[in-house]
Amino acid sequence: MLQQLGQLPMGWLLIALIAVFGSSAFFLGRVRAEKLLLAGARRMHSRPNYHGYFVAMWATVPIVLIAIAYGVFSESMTRTQLIGELPSQFGLLSEAELHSYIDAVRMAAGGAASTGADRVFTAVTNRYLEIRGMLNAGTLAVLGLLAATGTVWARGRLKSDFRARSFVERGMEMVLFLCAGVAIATTAGIVLSLLWESLQFFRVVSAWDFLTGTRWNAQTEAEFGALPLFFGTFMIALIAMVVAAPIGLFSAIFLSEYASPKARAWIKPILEILAGIPTVVYGFFALLVVAPGIRQLAIWFNEGVIRMGLASEPILAAQPTSALAAGLVMGIMVIPFVSSLSDDVINAVPQTLRDAAYALGATKSETVKQVVVPAALPGIIAALLLAVSRAIGETMIVVMAAGKSARISMDPTSDLTTITVQIVSLMTGETGFDDPKTLSAFALGLVLFAVTLLFNIVALRVVKKYREKYD
Amino acid sequence: MTDTARTLTSPEAVKRLKKRRGADVRFRWYGLGAILIALGALAVLVFSIGTQGVSAATYHVVKFDIVLDPAEIAPEGDNAPEDIARNVEGFYGLARDNLLATFPEANESRATRQQLADFLTRLAVLPTAKQVARNPELVGSRMTMTAPLNDDLDLYLKGQGVRERRINTGAVTVTAASAEGTYRVSGNLESLAAAIKVAGQDRMEDASPLSVLLTAGSATGRLTGITDGSATMEMLTGNAQQFANARPVARVVLTGEGERTVSDNQIAWVLALKDMGRINRVPRWSLLTNSDSTYPELAGGLSAIVGSLWTMLVTALVAMPIGILAAVYLEEFAPRNRVTEFIEVNINNLAAVPSIVFGLLGAALYLNFLGMPRSAPLVGGLVLALMTFPVVIIAARAALKAVPPSVRSGALAVGASQMQTVFHHVVPLAAPGILTGAILGMARALGETAPLLLIGMVAFVGDVPKGPMDESTVMPVLIFSWSNNAERAWEPLTSAMIIILLAFLLLMNGLVVFLRRKYERRW
Numbered sequence: 001m002l003q004q005l006g007q008l009p010m011g012w013l014l015i016a017l018i019a020v021f022g023s024s025a026f027f028l029g030r031v032r033a034e035k036l037l038l039a040g041a042r043r044m045h046s047r048p049n050y051h052g053y054f055v056a057m058w059a060t061v062p063i064v065l066i067a068i069a070y071g072v073f074s075e076s077m078t079r080t081q082l083i084g085e086l087p088s089q090f091g092l093l094s095e096a097e098l099h100s101y102i103d104a105v106r107m108a109a110g111g112a113a114s115t116g117a118d119r120v121f122t123a124v125t126n127r128y129l130e131i132r133g134m135l136n137a138g139t140l141a142v143l144g145l146l147a148a149t150g151t152v153w154a155r156g157r158l159k160s161d162f163r164a165r166s167f168v169e170r171g172m173e174m175v176l177f178l179c180a181g182v183a184i185a186t187t188a189g190i191v192l193s194l195l196w197e198s199l200q201f202f203r204v205v206s207a208w209d210f211l212t213g214t215r216w217n218a219q220t221e222a223e224f225g226a227l228p229l230f231f232g233t234f235m236i237a238l239i240a241m242v243v244a245a246p247i248g249l250f251s252a253i254f255l256s257e258y259a260s261p262k263a264r265a266w267i268k269p270i271l272e273i274l275a276g277i278p279t280v281v282y283g284f285f286a287l288l289v290v291a292p293g294i295r296q297l298a299i300w301f302n303e304g305v306i307r308m309g310l311a312s313e314p315i316l317a318a319q320p321t322s323a324l325a326a327g328l329v330m331g332i333m334v335i336p337f338v339s340s341l342s343d344d345v346i347n348a349v350p351q352t353l354r355d356a357a358y359a360l361g362a363t364k365s366e367t368v369k370q371v372v373v374p375a376a377l378p379g380i381i382a383a384l385l386l387a388v389s390r391a392i393g394e395t396m397i398v399v400m401a402a403g404k405s406a407r408i409s410m411d412p413t414s415d416l417t418t419i420t421v422q423i424v425s426l427m428t429g430e431t432g433f434d435d436p437k438t439l440s441a442f443a444l445g446l447v448l449f450a451v452t453l454l455f456n457i458v459a460l461r462v463v464k465k466y467r468e469k470y471d
Numbered sequence: 472m473t474d475t476a477r478t479l480t481s482p483e484a485v486k487r488l489k490k491r492r493g494a495d496v497r498f499r500w501y502g503l504g505a506i507l508i509a510l511g512a513l514a515v516l517v518f519s520i521g522t523q524g525v526s527a528a529t530y531h532v533v534k535f536d537i538v539l540d541p542a543e544i545a546p547e548g549d550n551a552p553e554d555i556a557r558n559v560e561g562f563y564g565l566a567r568d569n570l571l572a573t574f575p576e577a578n579e580s581r582a583t584r585q586q587l588a589d590f591l592t593r594l595a596v597l598p599t600a601k602q603v604a605r606n607p608e609l610v611g612s613r614m615t616m617t618a619p620l621n622d623d624l625d626l627y628l629k630g631q632g633v634r635e636r637r638i639n640t641g642a643v644t645v646t647a648a649s650a651e652g653t654y655r656v657s658g659n660l661e662s663l664a665a666a667i668k669v670a671g672q673d674r675m676e677d678a679s680p681l682s683v684l685l686t687a688g689s690a691t692g693r694l695t696g697i698t699d700g701s702a703t704m705e706m707l708t709g710n711a712q713q714f715a716n717a718r719p720v721a722r723v724v725l726t727g728e729g730e731r732t733v734s735d736n737q738i739a740w741v742l743a744l745k746d747m748g749r750i751n752r753v754p755r756w757s758l759l760t761n762s763d764s765t766y767p768e769l770a771g772g773l774s775a776i777v778g779s780l781w782t783m784l785v786t787a788l789v790a791m792p793i794g795i796l797a798a799v800y801l802e803e804f805a806p807r808n809r810v811t812e813f814i815e816v817n818i819n820n821l822a823a824v825p826s827i828v829f830g831l832l833g834a835a836l837y838l839n840f841l842g843m844p845r846s847a848p849l850v851g852g853l854v855l856a857l858m859t860f861p862v863v864i865i866a867a868r869a870a871l872k873a874v875p876p877s878v879r880s881g882a883l884a885v886g887a888s889q890m891q892t893v894f895h896h897v898v899p900l901a902a903p904g905i906l907t908g909a910i911l912g913m914a915r916a917l918g919e920t921a922p923l924l925l926i927g928m929v930a931f932v933g934d935v936p937k938g939p940m941d942e943s944t945v946m947p948v949l950i951f952s953w954s955n956n957a958e959r960a961w962e963p964l965t966s967a968m969i970i971i972l973l974a975f976l977l978l979m980n981g982l983v984v985f986l987r988r989k990y991e992r993r994w
Contacts, residue, residue: 011940075842169890176800179793183817183864186857190828193835247505254502267506274513276976278918280947281520281969284954288962289519332512339509363491365498386823393825395921396947400954420827420921427830427925433839445831449824456823 003126005133006109010074014067014143021147022060028151029055032158046165054164057171058154062146070139075106078131085127096432102128194449197433197442204436210443216406216417218426224440226447228406232323232416236402237391239327239412240334244387247331248338249380255339256346257368268343275336282329283400291325291401298322298413317414319403324412326402330391337387345379346372378466382459389455393448395420419444524966527755530768531620531628533591534749537565538613539603545610556604562596566616573747574708574740586737591618592766619757619768620750622960623732624741628750632959633733634725636670638663640685645714648703654711656685656694657701663721664697670723682724682735687717689746691739694721707739732959758967762933763949767960770953772968774935778848778928778943779917779975785852785939786859786916791909793856794863798905801864802871803893821861829858830922838926845927849939854926855916862915866908870901903990907983914979918972920947946972 030052037044079102083090090098108125109132158164202210205224213225251271255264298318305311349372357367373380403415404425426441433439478484543561547554567588571577577587595618603609619625626632643658663683670681683694683702690709694702728735744750761771797818805811833854837843843850874897882892898905923929928944929952936943944952950972953965 072841079842165888169888172890173800173804176796176804179796180800180805180814182793182797183814183821183861186821186832187817189836189857190824190832193832193840194828197835247508250502250505251509254499254506258499258502267510270513271506271509274509276914276918276980277516278920278947278972278976280918280920280950281516281973284950284965284969285516285520287954288523288966289515332509332516335509335512363495365495366491368498389823389825393827395825395827396951399921400951420825423827423831424921424924427834428927428929433835442831442835445828449828452823452825453820456820460819 002133002137003129005136006129006131007133008136010070010136010139013140014070017140017143017147018060018063018067021063021151022056025059025147025151025154026052026056028155029053029158032155033164036158036160044160045163046168050164050168051158051162053168054162055151055154055158057168058150059147060150061171062150063143066139066143066146070135074132074135074139078128078135081131082124082128086124096434099432190449194442194446197439198446200434201436201439201443205440210440211447214408216422218422218437218440219429222436224436224443226419226444228408229417229419229422229444230447231408232402232406233392233418233420235412235416236323236327236330236398236418237388239324240330240391241384241388243328243331244334244338244391245384248335248383248387249342251335251339252342252346253368253373256343257364257372268340271336271339274332275340277333279333279394279396280400282333283396283398286325286329286397286401287321290329291321294322294325294328294413295320315411317409317411319413319415321401321403321415322413323402323416326398327412329401330394330397333394333397334387334391337390338383341383341386342376342380345376345383348379349375378462382463385455385459385462389452389459392455393420393452395424399424419448423448520966520969523963524968524970526629526631527758527963527967529752530755531625531750531752532617533620533744534751535566535569535616535618536613537569537616539610540565541610544603552604552607555607555610556597556601559593559597559600562600562603562616563591563593566591566596566618570740574743576706576708577736577740583736586734587740589737590621590624590740592621592769594764594766594769595619620741622767622958624737625768626960627733627738628741628745628752631963633731633738636666636723636725638666638721638723640719640721642717643685643714643719645704645711647711652706654692654704654706655701656692656704656714659700660697660702660721661699663723664699666723667697670725680727682722682728684722684724684735684738685714685719686722686739686742687719688713689743690714691742693735707736708743709739755967758964758971762935763931763944763952764933765931767956767958767964770964772946772949772971774932775944775946775949775968776971777935778932779945781848781936781939781943782851782855782923782945783913783917785849786855787909787913789853789856790859790863790912790916794860794909794912795867795905797860798864798867798871799893799898802868803897804889818861818864821857822865826858826919827921827925829854830925832857833922833926844940844942846930846932846942846944847940848936848943848945850926851923851928851945852939854922855919858919858922859912859916862912863905863909866911867901867905870904870908871897873904874900900992903986903992907986910979910983910986914976917979918947918976920951923948924951946975 030048032055033044033046033048033051037048082102082105083098090101093101105121105125105128108121109128205222210224210226212227213223214227215223215225216228217223255268259267295318298316302314302316302318305315306313353371353375354367357371358364362370398418398421402418402421404417404421405415406417406422407414409416423441423444426437426444429437543565544558545551545555546558546561570587570590571584574587577583596616599614599616599618603614620628623632640663641659643656643660645654645656647653648655667681667683683697684707685692685694685702685704688709690706690711690713692704692706692711694704696703722738724731724735724738733741741750757769757771759771759776760773761769762774763772764770801811801814805814833850837850837853838845878896878900879892882896883889887895923945928948930942930944931952932942932944934941946968950965950968953961953968
């Protein structure tokens with residue numbers, strides 16, 4: 001019996017119960033309010049619907065809270081209880097082994113066919129289901145009780161002069177505020193989870209060694225010197241910006257200063273398509289077209305140099321995946337970030353400045369170079385900084401086209417690795433959360449988060465502080 | 472003339488002016504050049520993926536005329552549907568025997584038999600097995616089974632796998648030579664000999680020798696000792712009579728047999744099957760109706776498409792209400808104080824946080840702390856929701872801001888409470904703008920890959936997920952997994968999958984444009 005209860009699809013059940021309790025409470029409240037009306041209450045403070053909402057609120061809010069608590073804590077509660085009940089032999093298992101054992105139990109409890117299940121395993125699975133069943137039954141009982149109490153109590157409060165609407169609106173405002181608060185919760189979640197896991201990591205590897213070590217070999221040996229990753233990230237972002245900064249900036253200048261309105265109406269959306277293409281598509285493009293092309297060019301370059309007698313050995317590494325390929329394609333991806341933001345700030349430069357420059361005899365390009373761009377410079381710098389932050393945090397292009405060898409090499413045709421590539425390769429393995437490998441990914445994530453945040457904040461500051469005001 | 476005029480017309484001044492004008496023109500060209508480079512990059516991207524993807528939109532299937540022998544199909548003799556459906560080996564055996572009957576020469580050695588058997592993979596017969604299992608009365612009857620051709624041969628027929636030059640030799644006479652199975656070909660072979668010479672020039676010395684195949688109808692032979700007037704031919708398939716009164720085609724295969732995935736024999740057989748009308752190029756619907764497979768000719772994106780839909784459903788259900796309600800709060804109710812300011816700073820920063828960081832958050836929070844299952848659309852959707860809701864908030868706030876204050880004043884003036892004003896008047900008026908913003912946010916989430924890799928959605932998923940808790944993958948991650956596969960046939964397939972993903976994105980963006988056109992309102 002308990003075991004069957006343990007297999008209930010609680011997620012769906014809770015949603016259905018909340019819907020059923022909520023709508024029936026609303027109905028009860030509304031009917032009560034209408035009865036009050038019929039009974040001769042000439043003036044009600046609130047319309048019947050608000051009485052319905054009021055009762056529904058009291059019926060659902062507690063059970064929603066309980067459902068959320070169930071979602072958050074049920075698994076860990078079951079686990080703690082189960083681990084406490086396990087026979088003493090299980091004490092021999094390490095923490096990670098115990099966890100994977102219980103994961104397997106949970107899979108089996110969920111109905112997945114378990115191969116090679118022994119008697120102990122079956123017994124543990126059954127016990128797991130029993131604990132779950134008790135928890136489920138308890139949750140459902142408490143939930144029903146609370147919903148019923150809430151409904152009855154709230155319904156009892158309804159009177160003709162009851163200010164149902166005010167209560168409902170105050171509750172509604174609370175909900176709105178909580179939704180806005182999710183933003184804070186998310187940021188806090190990011191910071192706390194990154195910091196927490198990173199601190200675990202820095203207990204094993206010192207932060208100094210991590211930030212300044214030059215040997216990164218997380219997969220095979222425990223070498224966590226992240227400098228080569230920082231170098232690779234920097235190098236690829238640099239290549240990307242060498243591509244994106246001039247192209248984006250000149251595109252913006254051309255679009256805002258030279259292009260006819262009709263050309264602008266066509267070209268701008270097409271350029272913005274570049275920003276809408278998923279990064280995995282760019283990655284595939286880099287892998288399929290750009291990387292082989294660059295490799296071929298590098299091979300030709302090597303052959304040419306050797307033929308001319310300038311060198312006896314190939315100069316360029318000419319590897320199948322290269323920093324240059326990833327950087328070039330990332331540059332293409334970043335162009336619209338530079339161009340559309342720069343375009344906006346260039347357009348914000350007032351026409352009077354241009355007219356003044358023309359009146360002094362400046363040519364159009366001189367006006368742009370010496371008046372418009374300097375006036376828009378804070379905005380342009382902010383756009384470039386935001387683009388750099390994009391390039392640093394970009395993942396798929398580098399995962400697919402930059403390679404995996406952590407090294408410090410100035411040769412752009414050799415493969416380099418980046419922070420994001422390593423995070424992906426560390427996190428896609430089957431390792432537990434207590435492994436320094438996994439934890440190092442969070443330390444890398446912390447660095448990434450801090451750096452991109454810094455760029456964003458600096459960009460906003462630059463705009464705020466140095467923006468010229470034309471009023 | 473005044474002094475000023477003289478300085479303006481002096482030779483130095485004219486020279487300087489010329490230089491300045493030159494710089495002006497150059498500057499304009501730089502701008503145009505930048506635009507052209509950006510558009511050119513987009514064009515190259517679209518073209519290279521488009522051509523690859525279109526070539527994968529069709530593929531070759533082979534027809535087998537087989538008798539559903541009960542001894543092979545239902546060896547137990549009970550015609551139980553589940554046994555038949557599971558008996559892939561039996562159906563595969565029938566198809567293989569059918570091929571062996573068509574090309575008896577393949578029986579010569581184990582190697583050639585294997586080469587012929589490679590024409591289709593075992594799992595390719597599964598649909599037929601399922602069909603027969605549904606209609607057990609078919610057992611014992613004759614039926615035409617179609618199954619996708621091996622991916623390497625498919626690429627060969629599409630002209631992608633192996634480079635070759637085709638030369639029409641004109642009529643030739645074929646006579647039996649002294650050794651058994653060899654023939655003497657005579658005719659005008661000058662152009663062929665010349666082509667071989669050209670092809671041989673830029674080959675490496677250690678490459679295996681060129682193959683020259685001569686085909687007429689369903690017969691193919693391998694030519695050796697080619698001179699301007701004659702050659703020796705070893706028959707690979709078919710008989711020599713077919714060369715009489717035919718216009719044979721010679722193929723100089725530019726890759727040596729040792730360096731390619733299809734052998735000369737396989738080329739001969741596949742050409743023969745094509746000549747017999749048993750190989751057809753058909754639209755590859757399996758790309759949309761099959762799930763992932765380790766064989767490119769069987770792989771499809773259905774499981775990933777459904778996984779994407781589940782994930783997007785979760786994302787929409789979480790990110791849209793929270794985002795919209797938060798925007799309503801910030802725009803309509805929030806007092807100007809520290810808390811509000813802090814929330815706004817947070818939202819702007821979240822919109823710029825790299826997506827992979829959200830993946831780390833998802834792994835730590837949902838998987839490690841809350842113990843949710845790996846690879847589930849529920850978790851993926853929740854991660855993407857955290858990423859998407861700042862975008863929704865920003866768009867929704869812009870839409871709410873666009874509603875003129877007179878609407879609010881009007882509602883308040885007739886006695887509506889602030890909540891009623893907002894939800895009865897302001898939000899409905901802003902709804903199209905809010906919706907388009909939300910759809911754009913969802914489109915971004917649909918193309919997102921990196922955070923989903925971190926929560927384990929990269930696993931191979933052979934089944935269509937039936938709910939948000941099932942193991943599944945999504946389209947961009949499938950693209951990523953396929954692009955990692957080594958076999959050549961995955962490349963066009965990956966491109967085709969990209970086109971499907973882009974089609975979904977285009978659909979969503981088209982919807983946005985439509986909504987804007989239909990409901991956009993200027994106040």
